[in-house]
Amino acid sequence: MTNWLLVAIIVASTAAGDVLQSLEMKRHSEATVGRTVFILGRPRMILSVVCMAISFFAFMVLLSVADLSFAVPATAASFVVETMLAKYFLREHVDGRRWAGALLVAFGVASLAV
Secondary structure (H helix, E strand, O other), X not given: OHHHHHHHHHHHHHHHHHHHHHHHHHHOOOOOHHHHHHHOOOHHHXXXXXXXXXXXXXXXXXXXXXXXXXXXXXXXXXXXXXXXXXXXXXXXXXXXXXXXXXXXXXXXXHHHXX
């Protein structure tokens, strides 16, 4: 049960970090060295980094209590969550191939739960 809780934390924080990063980068479409430093002062970007740090440390904890052969495939569920968030929250175009890939990942993660 602890393993799946850690997986949920990893998936949620990874998806949140990626969405926040995407939102901030879309606001600043052109990246240069000077703008990169400026972007680090943005609240969404800082929150994105915090979410990614949570994901990283939760993954380290997961690796200490579960096998790598469980941890990596289980946390791939973040691809499914991010695909849904890209479609419905970021309003991106997600074609059939990407949905098929997300569905395959979902089936793979579900097979770990059995």
